[in-house]
Amino acid sequence: MTGIKPKTICITGGKGGTGKTLCAVNIAVMFKNEGYNVLLIDGDVENPNTYLLLNGELENKREVPFFMPKIDEDKCSRCGICAQNCTNHALLYIDDSIPILMSSLCSGCKLCYKICPEKAIEADFKTLGWLYSTEILGLTLFVGELKPAEARSAGIVEALLENLENIIKNEPNKFDVIILDTAPGAHCDVELLIEMADVSIPITEPTRFGKLDLKRIMELINLLEKDCKVIVNRSSLLGFRDQFLDELQEENIEILGDIPMDADIVDSYCQGTPIMDNNSGYDNNGAGFIAFTNIYENLKKWINLNE
Ligand code: SF4
Ligand code: SF4
Numbered sequence: 001m002t003g004i005k006p007k008t009i010c011i012t013g014g015k016g017g018t019g020k021t022l023c024a025v026n027i028a029v030m031f032k033n034e035g036y037n038v039l040l041i042d043g044d045v046e047n048p049n050t051y052l053l054l055n056g057e058l059e060n061k062r063e064v065p066f067f068m069p070k071i072d073e074d075k076c077s078r079c080g081i082c083a084q085n086c087t088n089h090a091l092l093y094i095d096d097s098i099p100i101l102m103s104s105l106c107s108g109c110k111l112c113y114k115i116c117p118e119k120a121i122e123a124d125f126k127t128l129g130w131l132y133s134t135e136i137l138g139l140t141l142f143v144g145e146l147k148p149a150e151a152r153s154a155g156i157v158e159a160l161l162e163n164l165e166n167i168i169k170n171e172p173n174k175f176d177v178i179i180l181d182t183a184p185g186a187h188c189d190v191e192l193l194i195e196m197a198d199v200s201i202p203i204t205e206p207t208r209f210g211k212l213d214l215k216r217i218m219e220l221i222n223l224l225e226k227d228c229k230v231i232v233n234r235s236s237l238l239g240f241r242d243q244f245l246d247e248l249q250e251e252n253i254e255i256l257g258d259i260p261m262d263a264d265i266v267d268s269y270c271q272g273t274p275i276m277d278n279n280s281g282y283d284n285n286g287a288g289f290i291a292f293t294n295i296y297e298n299l300k301k302w303i304n305l306n307e
Contacts, residue, residue: 011200042144046153051136051143073098079117234259
């Protein structure tokens with residue numbers, strides 16, 4: 001099914017472990033079940049695990065290079081211009097000496113490389129991480145992975161989004177639905193993905209921590225002026241469902257649906273078989289299956305997929 005403008009849905013959450021990836025994978029699978037072409041992007045680059053929930057493998061590994069300046073000591077006049085203009089203070093300059101790079105502060109902006117009057121700065125590319133693309137269960141999956149001990153995760157998310165922008169530009173009808181699965185938190189990786197999406201769905205759980213982190217991520221979504229509806233996962237936890245949903249409604253937080261504790265969901269999670277996949281064999285009358293079906297129907301109405 002193509003020919004419609006792709007809808008981009010960001011699945012996010014202020015806190016880890018709320019079930020973001022579980023929701024992202026099952027929502028992607030439900031669109032696929034109905035014949036839509038779905039691209040799922042795993043932007044949780046420090047802990048990408050969508051492929052595990054799809055029982056697949058990471059394939060087509062591609063390196064993401066990262067610019068680092070390297071100063072040629074023979075060419076450097078020790079003028080200090082590079083250090084004076086580096087807003088990240090990543091170059092330490094002491095009068096008449098060759099600047100010293102503090103690589104963990106460098107954003108890779110290339111400003112020093114461009115402005116050095118002696119052309120004494122060379123490009124010294126390092127590996128920031130990797131991108132993968134694969135087909136699993138009828139979905140196209142892009143995954144970003146940050147190299148261990150690297151801090152610049154936004155560089156991997158930017159590389160994922162560059163890929164996505166190229167697809168939208170060159171093959172605008174290739175996908176009907178694009179699902180973005182973010183990292184937990186409200187930092188710049190998450191912001192980049194929310195910014196790219198038409199709508200955002202924070203996943204939360206009925207606890208005090210869940211509510212606090214939900215508020216943080218909603219502040220970010222509101223700042224970015226994006227439409228947002230919440231999924232409450234594990235809603236039957238300790239019997240707080242109704243109270244929690246009431247509290248959200250009192251605060252004018254729109255709810256897309258809630259997912260109760262369910263043995264089939266736990267089993268599907270452990271097996272790496274999405275509960276909503278047509279061939280998963282789970283009970284269509286189970287509480288988890290019904291909850292996801294309701295969420296999917298509400299989601300389709302909300303995003304007007306065929307417009
Ligand atoms: S701007 Fe170039 S010449 Fe001047 S200190 Fe930096 S590297 Fe050396
Ligand atoms: S690349 Fe940018 S951040 Fe890194 S040292 Fe040069 S000016 Fe500073």
